[in-house]
Amino acid sequence: MSSETAIRAAIPAELAGMVRSVSLRDGVATLVVDAGALGRSAAAQLQRELETAVGALEGVAEVRVALMAERRERRIVLVGSGKGGVGKSTLTANLAVALAGMGHKVGVVDADIYGPSQSMLLDAGGNKLRAEGQTLIPHQSEFGVSFVSMAQLIEGGRAIAWRGPMVGKALAQLMEADWGEAELLLVDLPPGTGDVQLTMMQQFKPVGAVVVSTPQDLALIDAARAIDLFRQAQIPVIGVAENMAGYLCPSCGEVSQPFGQGGAEAAAHSLGVPFLGRIPLAMDIRVGSDTGQPPAASEGAYAEPFKAVAAQVARFLESA
Numbered sequence: 001m002s003s004e005t006a007i008r009a010a011i012p013a014e015l016a017g018m019v020r021s022v023s024l025r026d027g028v029a030t031l032v033v034d035a036g037a038l039g040r041s042a043a044a045q046l047q048r049e050l051e052t053a054v055g056a057l058e059g060v061a062e063v064r065v066a067l068m069a070e071r072r073e074r075r076i077v078l079v080g081s082g083k084g085g086v087g088k089s090t091l092t093a094n095l096a097v098a099l100a101g102m103g104h105k106v107g108v109v110d111a112d113i114y115g116p117s118q119s120m121l122l123d124a125g126g127n128k129l130r131a132e133g134q135t136l137i138p139h140q141s142e143f144g145v146s147f148v149s150m151a152q153l154i155e156g157g158r159a160i161a162w163r164g165p166m167v168g169k170a171l172a173q174l175m176e177a178d179w180g181e182a183e184l185l186l187v188d189l190p191p192g193t194g195d196v197q198l199t200m201m202q203q204f205k206p207v208g209a210v211v212v213s214t215p216q217d218l219a220l221i222d223a224a225r226a227i228d229l230f231r232q233a234q235i236p237v238i239g240v241a242e243n244m245a246g247y248l249c250p251s252c253g254e255v256s257q258p259f260g261q262g263g264a265e266a267a268a269h270s271l272g273v274p275f276l277g278r279i280p281l282a283m284d285i286r287v288g289s290d291t292g293q294p295p296a297a298s299e300g301a302y303a304e305p306f307k308a309v310a311a312q313v314a315r316f317l318e319s320a
Protein backbone atom coordinates (compact mmCIF):
# COMPACT_ATOMS: atom_id res chain seq x y z
CA MET A 1 0.00 0.00 0.00
CA SER A 2 1.43 3.40 -0.92
CA SER A 3 1.86 5.80 1.95
CA GLU A 4 -0.87 8.06 0.57
CA THR A 5 -3.31 5.19 0.26
CA ALA A 6 -2.50 4.28 3.86
CA ILE A 7 -3.33 7.83 4.97
CA ARG A 8 -6.62 7.76 3.08
CA ALA A 9 -7.46 4.41 4.64
CA ALA A 10 -6.79 5.83 8.12
CA ILE A 11 -9.26 8.70 7.68
CA PRO A 12 -12.66 7.92 9.26
CA ALA A 13 -15.20 7.28 6.50
CA GLU A 14 -17.52 10.11 7.56
CA LEU A 15 -14.70 12.65 7.16
CA ALA A 16 -13.25 11.29 3.92
CA GLY A 17 -15.55 13.35 1.69
CA MET A 18 -14.05 16.59 2.95
CA VAL A 19 -10.42 15.63 2.36
CA ARG A 20 -9.33 17.05 -0.98
CA SER A 21 -5.75 15.78 -1.09
CA VAL A 22 -3.18 13.94 1.00
CA SER A 23 0.58 13.72 0.72
CA LEU A 24 3.48 12.40 2.79
CA ARG A 25 7.00 13.74 2.62
CA ASP A 26 9.81 13.21 5.14
CA GLY A 27 7.36 11.98 7.75
CA VAL A 28 5.10 15.00 7.38
CA ALA A 29 1.54 14.17 6.28
CA THR A 30 -0.30 17.08 4.69
CA LEU A 31 -4.06 16.99 4.29
CA VAL A 32 -5.99 19.64 2.41
CA VAL A 33 -9.53 19.73 3.76
CA ASP A 34 -12.63 21.56 2.53
CA ALA A 35 -14.16 22.98 5.71
CA GLY A 36 -16.23 25.64 3.94
CA ALA A 37 -19.53 24.29 5.23
CA LEU A 38 -18.37 24.07 8.84
CA GLY A 39 -18.39 26.59 11.62
CA ARG A 40 -15.20 27.41 13.47
CA SER A 41 -15.63 24.95 16.33
CA ALA A 42 -16.69 22.09 14.02
CA ALA A 43 -13.66 22.80 11.80
CA ALA A 44 -11.33 22.70 14.82
CA GLN A 45 -12.88 19.40 15.91
CA LEU A 46 -12.41 17.98 12.39
CA GLN A 47 -8.78 19.06 12.45
CA ARG A 48 -8.19 17.28 15.78
CA GLU A 49 -9.84 14.07 14.57
CA LEU A 50 -7.74 14.00 11.42
CA GLU A 51 -4.54 14.69 13.35
CA THR A 52 -5.28 11.82 15.73
CA ALA A 53 -6.26 9.35 13.00
CA VAL A 54 -3.37 10.06 10.64
CA GLY A 55 -0.83 10.76 13.41
CA ALA A 56 -1.23 7.16 14.61
CA LEU A 57 0.16 5.78 11.34
CA GLU A 58 3.61 4.35 11.18
CA GLY A 59 6.02 6.65 9.34
CA VAL A 60 4.02 9.79 10.16
CA ALA A 61 5.88 12.10 12.52
CA GLU A 62 3.74 15.17 11.97
CA VAL A 63 0.28 15.92 10.55
CA ARG A 64 -0.51 19.25 8.92
CA VAL A 65 -4.13 19.93 8.19
CA ALA A 66 -4.81 22.79 5.80
CA LEU A 67 -8.42 23.89 6.23
CA MET A 68 -9.87 25.62 3.20
CA ALA A 69 -12.59 27.67 4.79
CA GLU A 70 -14.17 29.68 2.04
CA ARG A 71 -15.77 32.69 3.62
CA ARG A 72 -19.45 32.27 3.10
CA GLU A 73 -21.31 35.26 1.78
CA ARG A 74 -24.01 35.87 4.35
CA ARG A 75 -26.87 38.09 3.53
CA ILE A 76 -28.13 40.48 6.14
CA VAL A 77 -31.74 41.59 6.40
CA LEU A 78 -32.65 44.23 8.97
CA VAL A 79 -35.95 44.30 10.79
CA GLY A 80 -36.65 47.76 12.10
CA SER A 81 -39.39 50.02 13.33
CA GLY A 82 -39.63 53.68 14.08
CA LYS A 83 -41.36 53.09 17.37
CA GLY A 84 -40.91 50.62 20.23
CA GLY A 85 -43.36 47.91 21.15
CA VAL A 86 -44.87 47.45 17.69
CA GLY A 87 -43.83 43.79 17.44
CA LYS A 88 -40.50 44.03 15.64
CA SER A 89 -38.90 41.27 17.72
CA THR A 90 -41.95 39.06 17.40
CA LEU A 91 -41.91 39.48 13.64
CA THR A 92 -38.14 38.84 13.43
CA ALA A 93 -38.39 35.56 15.33
CA ASN A 94 -41.38 34.34 13.36
CA LEU A 95 -39.95 35.43 10.02
CA ALA A 96 -36.77 33.51 10.84
CA VAL A 97 -38.73 30.39 11.79
CA ALA A 98 -40.92 30.63 8.68
CA LEU A 99 -37.90 31.15 6.39
CA ALA A 100 -36.12 28.20 8.04
CA GLY A 101 -39.26 26.15 7.35
CA MET A 102 -38.90 27.10 3.69
CA GLY A 103 -35.36 25.70 3.63
CA HIS A 104 -33.32 28.84 4.30
CA LYS A 105 -30.42 28.60 6.73
CA VAL A 106 -31.18 31.43 9.08
CA GLY A 107 -29.54 33.09 12.04
CA VAL A 108 -31.03 35.85 14.18
CA VAL A 109 -28.98 38.69 15.61
CA ASP A 110 -30.79 40.33 18.48
CA ALA A 111 -29.26 43.79 18.32
CA ASP A 112 -31.93 45.44 20.42
CA ILE A 113 -29.74 46.89 23.14
CA TYR A 114 -32.69 48.36 25.01
CA GLY A 115 -34.94 45.33 25.08
CA PRO A 116 -33.29 42.16 23.80
CA SER A 117 -35.99 39.50 23.67
CA GLN A 118 -35.00 36.82 21.15
CA SER A 119 -33.88 34.44 23.91
CA MET A 120 -37.42 34.44 25.21
CA LEU A 121 -39.08 34.37 21.80
CA LEU A 122 -37.03 31.51 20.39
CA ASP A 123 -36.10 29.60 23.50
CA ALA A 124 -38.14 30.66 26.53
CA GLY A 125 -35.08 32.44 27.95
CA GLY A 126 -32.29 31.25 30.16
CA ASN A 127 -29.68 30.38 27.55
CA LYS A 128 -26.19 31.43 28.52
CA LEU A 129 -23.52 33.04 26.44
CA ARG A 130 -21.10 30.56 24.93
CA ALA A 131 -17.87 31.62 23.31
CA GLU A 132 -14.63 30.21 22.01
CA GLY A 133 -12.00 32.85 22.56
CA GLN A 134 -13.55 36.02 21.24
CA THR A 135 -16.02 34.20 19.01
CA LEU A 136 -19.59 33.82 20.20
CA ILE A 137 -21.30 30.51 19.56
CA PRO A 138 -24.92 31.09 18.51
CA HIS A 139 -27.55 29.26 20.47
CA GLN A 140 -29.42 26.69 18.40
CA SER A 141 -33.16 26.91 18.97
CA GLU A 142 -35.42 23.92 18.44
CA PHE A 143 -36.92 25.66 15.40
CA GLY A 144 -33.86 25.38 13.15
CA VAL A 145 -32.86 28.98 13.80
CA SER A 146 -29.69 29.89 15.67
CA PHE A 147 -29.36 33.19 17.45
CA VAL A 148 -27.13 35.48 19.45
CA SER A 149 -28.49 38.24 21.58
CA MET A 150 -27.35 41.43 23.22
CA ALA A 151 -29.02 39.90 26.29
CA GLN A 152 -26.20 37.34 26.37
CA LEU A 153 -23.66 40.19 26.53
CA ILE A 154 -25.54 42.09 29.21
CA GLU A 155 -25.32 40.75 32.74
CA GLY A 156 -28.63 39.93 34.35
CA GLY A 157 -30.61 41.70 31.62
CA ARG A 158 -29.60 45.11 33.02
CA ALA A 159 -30.63 48.01 30.81
CA ILE A 160 -27.59 49.65 29.30
CA ALA A 161 -26.66 53.09 28.11
CA TRP A 162 -24.00 52.24 25.55
CA ARG A 163 -22.74 54.84 23.15
CA GLY A 164 -21.19 54.63 19.70
CA PRO A 165 -17.89 52.71 20.02
CA MET A 166 -19.20 50.21 22.56
CA VAL A 167 -22.28 49.58 20.49
CA GLY A 168 -20.05 49.02 17.45
CA LYS A 169 -17.89 46.51 19.30
CA ALA A 170 -20.82 44.57 20.71
CA LEU A 171 -22.59 44.54 17.36
CA ALA A 172 -19.47 43.29 15.57
CA GLN A 173 -19.20 40.46 18.10
CA LEU A 174 -22.76 39.41 17.37
CA MET A 175 -22.41 39.69 13.59
CA GLU A 176 -19.12 37.81 13.56
CA ALA A 177 -20.29 34.94 15.72
CA ASP A 178 -19.61 31.39 14.54
CA TRP A 179 -22.62 31.27 12.20
CA GLY A 180 -21.68 27.98 10.57
CA GLU A 181 -24.01 27.24 7.70
CA ALA A 182 -26.33 30.21 8.14
CA GLU A 183 -26.69 32.06 4.85
CA LEU A 184 -29.11 34.67 6.03
CA LEU A 185 -28.94 36.80 9.17
CA LEU A 186 -32.05 38.63 10.32
CA VAL A 187 -31.14 41.53 12.57
CA ASP A 188 -33.66 42.66 15.18
CA LEU A 189 -32.80 46.35 15.52
CA PRO A 190 -33.70 48.55 18.46
CA PRO A 191 -36.54 50.96 17.69
CA GLY A 192 -35.72 54.32 16.19
CA THR A 193 -32.74 55.56 14.30
CA GLY A 194 -29.85 55.48 16.78
CA ASP A 195 -26.29 54.18 17.12
CA VAL A 196 -27.04 50.55 16.31
CA GLN A 197 -28.71 51.51 13.04
CA LEU A 198 -25.87 53.81 12.06
CA THR A 199 -23.17 51.28 12.96
CA MET A 200 -25.03 48.57 11.10
CA MET A 201 -25.18 50.65 7.96
CA GLN A 202 -21.59 51.80 8.18
CA GLN A 203 -19.92 48.49 9.00
CA PHE A 204 -22.10 45.87 7.36
CA LYS A 205 -23.88 45.70 4.08
CA PRO A 206 -27.49 44.69 4.60
CA VAL A 207 -29.29 43.58 1.43
CA GLY A 208 -32.58 44.98 2.62
CA ALA A 209 -34.79 46.05 5.49
CA VAL A 210 -38.27 45.16 6.68
CA VAL A 211 -40.14 47.88 8.56
CA VAL A 212 -42.78 46.91 11.11
CA SER A 213 -45.59 49.21 12.13
CA THR A 214 -48.93 49.07 13.87
CA PRO A 215 -51.77 50.66 11.91
CA GLN A 216 -52.08 53.82 14.00
CA ASP A 217 -50.92 57.19 12.71
CA LEU A 218 -48.26 57.78 15.35
CA ALA A 219 -46.49 54.52 14.59
CA LEU A 220 -46.75 55.19 10.88
CA ILE A 221 -45.06 58.58 11.18
CA ASP A 222 -42.14 56.85 12.90
CA ALA A 223 -42.13 54.05 10.34
CA ALA A 224 -41.78 56.66 7.61
CA ARG A 225 -38.74 58.02 9.45
CA ALA A 226 -37.16 54.55 9.59
CA ILE A 227 -37.82 54.07 5.87
CA ASP A 228 -36.23 57.43 5.18
CA LEU A 229 -33.07 56.44 7.10
CA PHE A 230 -32.74 53.16 5.18
CA ARG A 231 -33.19 54.99 1.93
CA GLN A 232 -30.53 57.53 2.81
CA ALA A 233 -28.17 54.65 3.53
CA GLN A 234 -29.19 53.09 0.20
CA ILE A 235 -30.54 49.99 1.85
CA PRO A 236 -33.49 48.67 -0.16
CA VAL A 237 -36.71 48.64 1.84
CA ILE A 238 -38.19 45.17 1.30
CA GLY A 239 -41.50 46.49 2.58
CA VAL A 240 -43.74 47.34 5.49
CA ALA A 241 -45.46 44.69 7.60
CA GLU A 242 -48.49 45.71 9.62
CA ASN A 243 -48.67 44.16 13.08
CA MET A 244 -51.52 44.11 15.61
CA ALA A 245 -53.94 44.67 12.77
CA GLY A 246 -57.43 43.47 13.76
CA TYR A 247 -58.49 41.77 16.98
CA LEU A 248 -60.74 38.76 16.73
CA CYS A 249 -62.51 38.46 20.06
CA PRO A 250 -62.27 34.82 21.14
CA SER A 251 -65.55 35.08 23.07
CA CYS A 252 -67.88 36.88 20.68
CA GLY A 253 -66.07 36.33 17.37
CA GLU A 254 -66.26 40.01 16.48
CA VAL A 255 -63.28 41.70 14.84
CA SER A 256 -62.33 45.08 16.29
CA GLN A 257 -59.55 47.46 15.25
CA PRO A 258 -57.85 48.79 18.39
CA PHE A 259 -55.08 50.46 16.42
CA GLY A 260 -57.11 51.43 13.35
CA GLN A 261 -57.31 49.68 10.02
CA GLY A 262 -55.25 49.54 6.84
CA GLY A 263 -52.98 52.41 7.86
CA ALA A 264 -49.70 50.65 7.14
CA GLU A 265 -50.81 49.48 3.71
CA ALA A 266 -51.87 52.99 2.74
CA ALA A 267 -48.63 54.41 4.15
CA ALA A 268 -46.55 51.83 2.26
CA HIS A 269 -48.27 52.80 -0.98
CA SER A 270 -47.81 56.50 -0.41
CA LEU A 271 -44.14 55.97 0.48
CA GLY A 272 -43.63 53.83 -2.59
CA VAL A 273 -42.59 50.63 -0.78
CA PRO A 274 -44.23 47.19 -0.94
CA PHE A 275 -46.80 46.15 1.65
CA LEU A 276 -45.79 42.76 3.04
CA GLY A 277 -48.92 41.77 4.89
CA ARG A 278 -50.90 41.99 8.06
CA ILE A 279 -50.42 40.15 11.37
CA PRO A 280 -53.51 40.20 13.59
CA LEU A 281 -53.48 41.17 17.25
CA ALA A 282 -54.04 37.86 18.99
CA MET A 283 -53.71 36.41 22.44
CA ASP A 284 -52.14 33.24 20.96
CA ILE A 285 -49.33 35.30 19.41
CA ARG A 286 -48.58 37.01 22.71
CA VAL A 287 -48.69 33.76 24.70
CA GLY A 288 -46.56 31.88 22.12
CA SER A 289 -44.04 34.72 22.18
CA ASP A 290 -43.77 34.71 25.96
CA THR A 291 -43.24 30.96 26.15
CA GLY A 292 -40.66 30.43 23.42
CA GLN A 293 -43.18 28.92 21.00
CA PRO A 294 -43.25 31.14 17.90
CA PRO A 295 -46.61 30.73 16.15
CA ALA A 296 -44.82 30.41 12.78
CA ALA A 297 -43.47 27.04 13.97
CA SER A 298 -46.98 25.67 14.39
CA GLU A 299 -49.61 24.61 11.90
CA GLY A 300 -52.11 26.91 13.60
CA ALA A 301 -54.04 29.80 12.08
CA TYR A 302 -51.48 32.32 13.35
CA ALA A 303 -48.62 30.74 11.43
CA GLU A 304 -50.11 31.80 8.10
CA PRO A 305 -49.74 35.59 8.34
CA PHE A 306 -46.06 35.21 9.27
CA LYS A 307 -45.47 32.69 6.49
CA ALA A 308 -47.04 35.08 3.99
CA VAL A 309 -44.65 37.89 5.00
CA ALA A 310 -41.73 35.41 4.91
CA ALA A 311 -42.70 34.37 1.37
CA GLN A 312 -42.43 38.00 0.25
CA VAL A 313 -39.03 38.37 1.91
CA ALA A 314 -37.90 35.14 0.20
CA ARG A 315 -39.04 36.51 -3.17
CA PHE A 316 -37.06 39.67 -2.54
CA LEU A 317 -33.96 37.60 -1.69
CA GLU A 318 -34.29 35.59 -4.89
CA SER A 319 -34.06 38.74 -6.95
CA ALA A 320 -31.65 40.71 -4.76
Ligand SMILES: Nc1ncnc2c1ncn2[C@@H]1O[C@H](COP(=O)(O)OP(=O)(O)OP(=O)(O)O)[C@@H](O)[C@H]1O
Binding pocket: 081, 083, 084, 085, 086, 087, 088, 089, 090, 091, 112, 115, 117, 190, 191, 243, 244, 245, 279, 280, 281, 282, 283, 285, 286, 287, 289, 290
Ligand atom coordinates in the same frame (compact mmCIF):
# COMPACT_ATOMS: atom_id res chain seq x y z
N1 LIG B 1 -49.62 40.39 16.76
C1 LIG B 1 -49.53 40.39 18.08
N2 LIG B 1 -50.54 39.97 18.84
C2 LIG B 1 -50.45 39.98 20.21
N3 LIG B 1 -49.39 40.40 20.88
C3 LIG B 1 -48.34 40.82 20.15
C4 LIG B 1 -48.33 40.83 18.73
N4 LIG B 1 -47.14 41.30 18.31
C5 LIG B 1 -46.41 41.56 19.41
N5 LIG B 1 -47.13 41.28 20.52
C6 LIG B 1 -46.72 41.46 21.92
O1 LIG B 1 -46.43 42.84 22.10
C7 LIG B 1 -45.28 43.02 22.93
C8 LIG B 1 -44.22 43.82 22.17
O2 LIG B 1 -43.78 43.03 21.06
P1 LIG B 1 -42.25 43.04 20.60
O3 LIG B 1 -41.35 42.87 21.78
O4 LIG B 1 -42.13 42.07 19.49
O5 LIG B 1 -42.14 44.50 20.07
P2 LIG B 1 -40.85 45.35 19.67
O6 LIG B 1 -41.28 46.30 18.65
O7 LIG B 1 -39.72 44.43 19.33
O8 LIG B 1 -40.55 46.06 21.04
P3 LIG B 1 -39.21 46.76 21.56
O9 LIG B 1 -39.47 48.20 21.38
O10 LIG B 1 -39.15 46.35 22.99
O11 LIG B 1 -38.07 46.25 20.76
C9 LIG B 1 -44.84 41.62 23.32
O12 LIG B 1 -45.39 41.31 24.55
C10 LIG B 1 -45.44 40.73 22.24
O13 LIG B 1 -45.71 39.41 22.70
